Amino acid sequence: MQHELKQVEVRLKLTDKTGVFSMERIDTPDKAVSVLAPVLAGLDREEVCVVNLDGKGRPINFNVVSIGSVNASLVTGRELYKTAILSNAAGMIMLHNHPSSDLQMSVSDRNVTEKMMYASLLLDIEFYDHVIVAGGTGKTFSIRENVPELFEPSHYAHLISHVADGVKEEAFYHGTSPVTYEILQIKDGSDGELYRFWGMNYVQKKGLQINVSDYESKYQGELKPGETLDTLYERFNIHRPEDFTGHSLSVSDVIVLESGGDKRAFYVDSFGFCKVKDFFAEKPARSEITFTVAECGEFHSLGRYRDDISNAEEAIALWKEYQKGPLNGIPSIGIQIHKPGQTKMEDTQVDLVSGKTIDLDMMRYYPEINAEETAIQKIRELVENLHDVNVVGNIPENMSAELMIRGVDPKGEIYNEELRKEPSPKHAKRI
Numbered sequence: 001m002q003h004e005l006k007q008v009e010v011r012l013k014l015t016d017k018t019g020v021f022s023m024e025r026i027d028t029p030d031k032a033v034s035v036l037a038p039v040l041a042g043l044d045r046e047e048v049c050v051v052n053l054d055g056k057g058r059p060i061n062f063n064v065v066s067i068g069s070v071n072a073s074l075v076t077g078r079e080l081y082k083t084a085i086l087s088n089a090a091g092m093i094m095l096h097n098h099p100s101s102d103l104q105m106s107v108s109d110r111n112v113t114e115k116m117m118y119a120s121l122l123l124d125i126e127f128y129d130h131v132i133v134a135g136g137t138g139k140t141f142s143i144r145e146n147v148p149e150l151f152e153p154s155h156y157a158h159l160i161s162h163v164a165d166g167v168k169e170e171a172f173y174h175g176t177s178p179v180t181y182e183i184l185q186i187k188d189g190s191d192g193e194l195y196r197f198w199g200m201n202y203v204q205k206k207g208l209q210i211n212v213s214d215y216e217s218k219y220q221g222e223l224k225p226g227e228t229l230d231t232l233y234e235r236f237n238i239h240r241p242e243d244f245t246g247h248s249l250s251v252s253d254v255i256v257l258e259s260g261g262d263k264r265a266f267y268v269d270s271f272g273f274c275k276v277k278d279f280f281a282e283k284p285a286r287s288e289i290t291f292t293v294a295e296c297g298e299f300h301s302l303g304r305y306r307d308d309i310s311n312a313e314e315a316i317a318l319w320k321e322y323q324k325g326p327l328n329g330i331p332s333i334g335i336q337i338h339k340p341g342q343t344k345m346e347d348t349q350v351d352l353v354s355g356k357t358i359d360l361d362m363m364r365y366y367p368e369i370n371a372e373e374t375a376i377q378k379i380r381e382l383v384e385n386l387h388d389v390n391v392v393g394n395i396p397e398n399m400s401a402e403l404m405i406r407g408v409d410p411k412g413e414i415y416n417e418e419l420r421k422e423p424s425p426k427h428a429k430r431i
Contacts, residue, residue, distance in 0.1 A: 218246030297332030
């Protein structure tokens with residue numbers, strides 16, 4: 001008896017739809033964008049589309065990949081590259097609109113750009129640009145022009161290790177013991193807020209530690225035959241179980257797989273998953289960072305003094321109260337770091353506010369404070385809440401623009417108006 005291995009043909013095909021028109025020839029990527037931008041600008045909800053290009057960068061066609069809501073549109077890399085592959089394209093441009101007219105790039109916009117760039121290196125389809133179009137105005141923001149480092153292949157070199165991790169994980173999936181999974185998401189008030197919604201590249205660059213103590217469990221289940229990390233990602237974004245209590249699976253979430261007593265943690269990265277070493281290790285005690293308020297800034301011991309204040313508003317209120325006291329001193333507000341195992345005499349402390357001046361230049365002489373992201377955040381909180389004072393200098397440079405981007409909506413999808421933050425400017429037209 002003969003056994004047949006069937007041969008199949010791929011019958012997928014492209015179907016023409018009504019196009020868009022221009023009085024001039026659409027023969028460059030910029031012209032394609034300039035033709036599409038006015039159309040996207042007139043839409044009342046977010047749409048994501050791609051322009052497919054030939055080997056000389058000439059537009060072949062365009063495809064609307066996703067139609068979302070007024071502030072969100074969910075897409076996957078698979079859908080974005082589908083028409084490029086079927087069109088035998090050598091390159092592509094991605095566009096999406098912000099109906100609110102906001103041109104700022106969000107964390108999610110950045111993440112999807114990184115994901116598309118990484119995929120382009122594997123598929124050998126050049127990713128020319130990701131363009132944001134402002135609703136109403138038609139103004140555009142080219143991510144390639146404004147954040148060029150995202151389009152440098154060297155930016156993705158270390159991520160090739162993700163592929164190797166994925167191959168090793170196949171053996172884990174197909175062992176004899178059942179495989180269970182647990183979805184973990186960063187809990188409010190934990191150190192994880194420093195890297196919430198940021199990729200592994202950012203975590204490593206900042207020297208941050210991903211630890212189970214920063215997370216809380218949102219769902220547990222058992223892997224079904226054929227399920228992988230990728231299928232879990234799709235399910236917890238598109239077909240979320242009713243009893244799932246978390247937000248859509250996002251960058252910085254962790255999936256823990258367990259089989260036969262072996263636990264492995266995988267960080268949801270900007271593209272793919274990254275195995276986390278020492279995720280379950282006991283986390284070293286962290287530094288305690290507080291505000292200090294002195295009734296006499298010149299000599300702290302001469303008046304009332306507090307060094308246990310956790311938030312800027314309380315510190316400012318106490319500082320104002322000390323100004324009304326009988327002591328003829330100059331009240332001050334400072335920042336203090338107490339490291340585990342140190343005595344109080346070894347604590348690092350510096351006064352930043354004295355009289356009507358906040359001196360940020362003092363920070364250059366205190367590298368121990370500059371190295372603490374939490375301390376920098378507290379200083380920024382102090383500056384934002386302290387009014388009617390002269391500010392000397394700037395918040396230390398190692399307080400990156402990325403870390404200042406907060407207000408992230410955890411329930412947002414790939415594009416979300418609430419996530420907008422990062423520069424702005426140019427590009428524009430349609431196919």
